[in-house]
Amino acid sequence: MRRVAMVGAGMTTFGEHFGLGIKDLLPMAVSEAVANVDKGFDRSDIEAAWFGELVSTDGFPAGLMADSCGLLDIPVSRLENACATGNDAIRHGVMAIASGMYDVVLVVGGDKVRETSARSTFWDWMSSNRDQAWDFALGLVAPANFALHVSRYLYESPATREHQAMVAVKNHKHGVSNPKAQMRFEITVEKVLNAPMVVEPFGLLDCSPQSDGAAAAVLVAENIADRYTDRPVWVRGVGLGMDRIMHAHKGDMTSFPASRRAAKASYAMAGLGPNDMHVAETHDCFSGVELINYEDLGFCDKFDGYKLIESGETTIGGRIPVNTSGGLKAKGHPPGATGIAQCYEIFEQLRGDAHNQVDGARNGLAHNIGGPTAVSAVTILSIDKG
Amino acid sequence: MRRVAMVGAGMTTFGEHFGLGIKDLLPMAVSEAVANVDKGFDRSDIEAAWFGELVSTDGFPAGLMADSCGLLDIPVSRLENACATGNDAIRHGVMAIASGMYDVVLVVGGDKVRETSARSTFWDWMSSNRDQAWDFALGLVAPANFALHVSRYLYESPATREHQAMVAVKNHKHGVSNPKAQMRFEITVEKVLNAPMVVEPFGLLDCSPQSDGAAAAVLVAENIADRYTDRPVWVRGVGLGMDRIMHAHKGDMTSFPASRRAAKASYAMAGLGPNDMHVAETHDCFSGVELINYEDLGFCDKFDGYKLIESGETTIGGRIPVNTSGGLKAKGHPPGATGIAQCYEIFEQLRGDAHNQVDGARNGLAHNIGGPTAVSAVTILSIDKG
Numbered sequence: 001m002r003r004v005a006m007v008g009a010g011m012t013t014f015g016e017h018f019g020l021g022i023k024d025l026l027p028m029a030v031s032e033a034v035a036n037v038d039k040g041f042d043r044s045d046i047e048a049a050w051f052g053e054l055v056s057t058d059g060f061p062a063g064l065m066a067d068s069c070g071l072l073d074i075p076v077s078r079l080e081n082a083c084a085t086g087n088d089a090i091r092h093g094v095m096a097i098a099s100g101m102y103d104v105v106l107v108v109g110g111d112k113v114r115e116t117s118a119r120s121t122f123w124d125w126m127s128s129n130r131d132q133a134w135d136f137a138l139g140l141v142a143p144a145n146f147a148l149h150v151s152r153y154l155y156e157s158p159a160t161r162e163h164q165a166m167v168a169v170k171n172h173k174h175g176v177s178n179p180k181a182q183m184r185f186e187i188t189v190e191k192v193l194n195a196p197m198v199v200e201p202f203g204l205l206d207c208s209p210q211s212d213g214a215a216a217a218v219l220v221a222e223n224i225a226d227r228y229t230d231r232p233v234w235v236r237g238v239g240l241g242m243d244r245i246m247h248a249h250k251g252d253m254t255s256f257p258a259s260r261r262a263a264k265a266s267y268a269m270a271g272l273g274p275n276d277m278h279v280a281e282t283h284d285c286f287s288g289v290e291l292i293n294y295e296d297l298g299f300c301d302k303f304d305g306y307k308l309i310e311s312g313e314t315t316i317g318g319r320i321p322v323n324t325s326g327g328l329k330a331k332g333h334p335p336g337a338t339g340i341a342q343c344y345e346i347f348e349q350l351r352g353d354a355h356n357q358v359d360g361a362r363n364g365l366a367h368n369i370g371g372p373t374a375v376s377a378v379t380i381l382s383i384d385k386g
Numbered sequence: 387m388r389r390v391a392m393v394g395a396g397m398t399t400f401g402e403h404f405g406l407g408i409k410d411l412l413p414m415a416v417s418e419a420v421a422n423v424d425k426g427f428d429r430s431d432i433e434a435a436w437f438g439e440l441v442s443t444d445g446f447p448a449g450l451m452a453d454s455c456g457l458l459d460i461p462v463s464r465l466e467n468a469c470a471t472g473n474d475a476i477r478h479g480v481m482a483i484a485s486g487m488y489d490v491v492l493v494v495g496g497d498k499v500r501e502t503s504a505r506s507t508f509w510d511w512m513s514s515n516r517d518q519a520w521d522f523a524l525g526l527v528a529p530a531n532f533a534l535h536v537s538r539y540l541y542e543s544p545a546t547r548e549h550q551a552m553v554a555v556k557n558h559k560h561g562v563s564n565p566k567a568q569m570r571f572e573i574t575v576e577k578v579l580n581a582p583m584v585v586e587p588f589g590l591l592d593c594s595p596q597s598d599g600a601a602a603a604v605l606v607a608e609n610i611a612d613r614y615t616d617r618p619v620w621v622r623g624v625g626l627g628m629d630r631i632m633h634a635h636k637g638d639m640t641s642f643p644a645s646r647r648a649a650k651a652s653y654a655m656a657g658l659g660p661n662d663m664h665v666a667e668t669h670d671c672f673s674g675v676e677l678i679n680y681e682d683l684g685f686c687d688k689f690d691g692y693k694l695i696e697s698g699e700t701t702i703g704g705r706i707p708v709n710t711s712g713g714l715k716a717k718g719h720p721p722g723a724t725g726i727a728q729c730y731e732i733f734e735q736l737r738g739d740a741h742n743q744v745d746g747a748r749n750g751l752a753h754n755i756g757g758p759t760a761v762s763a764v765t766i767l768s769i770d771k772g
Contacts (some may be wrong), residue, residue, distance in 0.1 A: 062466070075626030079466075098487065128442055136445060375449055
């Protein structure tokens with residue numbers, strides 16, 4: 001298979017962008033991704049593009065991206081896969097180049113969660129990415145459905161609410177130095193535990209915020225990477241995994257089979273394993289979910305997630321720093337953008353340009369879990385071509 | 387690039403399926419596609435799948451397809467590109483196989499237009515695939531926005547409302563023998579002209595119906611095609627084209643630049659031209675649109691579309707029969723399914739199995755135009771590997 005290099009990446013700040021529409025956010029992210037290409041970039045080199053958006057707030061997503069970003073002469077497609085949209089969009093960019101059909105592609109993700117359509121509400125938003133016959137009607141929107149998993153996880157594993165609070169504290173600490181993050185302030189375990197309850201076991205500070213934002217990446221074929229940069233980041237692995245859509249059908253609430261499937265596919269494609277990773281961005285939509293991610297991604301054994309957070313191994317300076325960007329928790333979470341923004345953080349880490357630089361990071365991983373824990377995407381990036 | 391063969395295709399009937407949800411329609415289409423594989427097919431051979439759906443009525447599309455079709459062990463992504471969704475989903479299946487990442491993929495499309503979400507209305511449906519800031523607010527939903535184009539086309543070209551009525555008459559006639567079609571009855575030019583006005587110049591019988599339905603295709607890599615069939619249909623060309631999203635920005639209302647771009651890309655990839663086509667399914671969402679399609683796809687010169695319908699060249703028995711299935715007009719139009727259902731018709735034609743068989747058809751074309759005429763997809767199929 002033809003190798004694919006990431007040669008530029010960028011993102012808007014994540015936050016409450018009431019003054020900016022998706023038509024503003026997309027070109028902003030694209031401009032930064034293009035400006036980050038070391039040797040300069042002519043936009044007319046772009047041969048195809050993908051737009052990852054979970055819910056359209058402004059109408060026809062692919063057309064809106066093509067028009068607002070000046071990409072009318074190339075094919076633009078919208079890709080949607082619930083909260084795994086961003087990393088799945090990267091996967092599509094990789095396939096497109098590997099196919100030989102295109103040499104240079106643009107992958108963009110964005111969503112406006114703080115401002116739903118004039119014609120819809122946040123409940124419509126939520127209904128769009130879960131089973132409407134059962135789970136949505138039962139109230140299993142994002143906090144509630146993840147709470148089912150984490151409640152059982154806390155019951156079966158040695159992990160406690162304190163451990164999950166430590167995840168939130170770590171990610172807020174990481175986010176302070178990130179100029180793109182939505183919540184740049186530190187919190188304490190005590191504050192997390194005493195915050196108003198959203199849904200047991202998640203207090204307000206265990207939950208990621210609702211965010212507006214966009215992110216973009218430029219991918220090119222291996223044979224032309226040196227036209228654009230002398231320090232490409234190689235997309236070594238892309239994996240997507242599914243699981244049952246209804247919670248009544250989940251076999252084990254303490255693990256996400258979708259994540260395990262996505263990770264397995266991505267590691268196999270990369271020829272790398274969890275012990276080769278030096279930095280990772282994982283989907284901490286709710287703090288306790290990050291503990292399960294550690295296990296599903298192979299960073300530790302089942303039910304040992306608490307050890308990683310307790311020992312500081314997933315903090316900057318630890319063995320495998322996780323969510324150095326601040327994660328969804330502190331950086332924010334506009335779903336279509338999130339996976340691509342994770343790749344942007346890993347891209348910066350592997351090139352030594354990160355705000356929370358992990359010394360010597362050569363391989364990194366980005367991970368999404370979403371769509372009532374029924375889909376996961378894992379991207380593995382490396383400065384080694386492999 | 388690795389060649390891609392279509393070895394199976396199928397579809398549900400298109401119509402008002404009030405008794406069937408998308409969870410029913412998808413497995414029905416998949417079952418028929420799989421049953422159409424000559425030498426038998428083991429579903430566990432499928433390595434990846436795409437679901438083209440314009441608007442989700444039941445929640446999380448990719449997960450819902452994976453779960454309802456028993457595809458939990460493979461990656462499933464949702465692809466959306468307004469009314470070009472179906473043929474763009476085929477394009478993604480082709481890229482996926484060409485990349486070398488997968489050898490066998492399933493491409494499915496479906497929509498339930500007659501039954502929108504419990505949380506949405508047909509107006510929400512319409513707003514999702516056009517610019518909400520201007521065009522939607524101005525009332526430019528599907529009939530109105532296409533009417534702007536066709537009104538100008540009828541003004542500038544020699545074509546009349548009679549010519550556009552002849553398109554509707556032809557497609558209804560073709561649809562009578564199609565067991566999958568929604569409207570299996572003949573109409574007359576007089577009836578079309580006297581039908582209640584929807585929006586000038588479209589009477590009720592110039593408009594395609596709203597439909598529920600699904601369609602599916604099995605694509606495989608060239609090196610394993612003979613495991614599945616001795617009469618593969620080769621996907622020779624896939625093209626996607628964009629245009630401005632707002633009608634205020636359209637340069638010429640009498641042509642669809644998106645179609646011209648998509649056709650150009652698809653013909654170039656196929657190494658074939660319009661004169662090589664023996665049969666075509668084009669996007670006759672409104673009767674007059676088919677006349678513009680003839681020109682954009684290169685079947686005749688600009689403003690000569692009327693000659694093709696007048697002379698019978700696009701009827702069964704003519705030079706280039708168009709919409710032998712009945713087209714969107716008589717077969718029906720569930721947008722996510724439409725492009726794949728068009729490919730199913732061409733697949734049947736090229737294998738000599740069609741209900742309206744075109745003698746000696748070796749090459750055929752499927753074409754969508756949608757998303758306020760801002761996107762088009764063209765797929766070229768052939769029994770010659772090329």
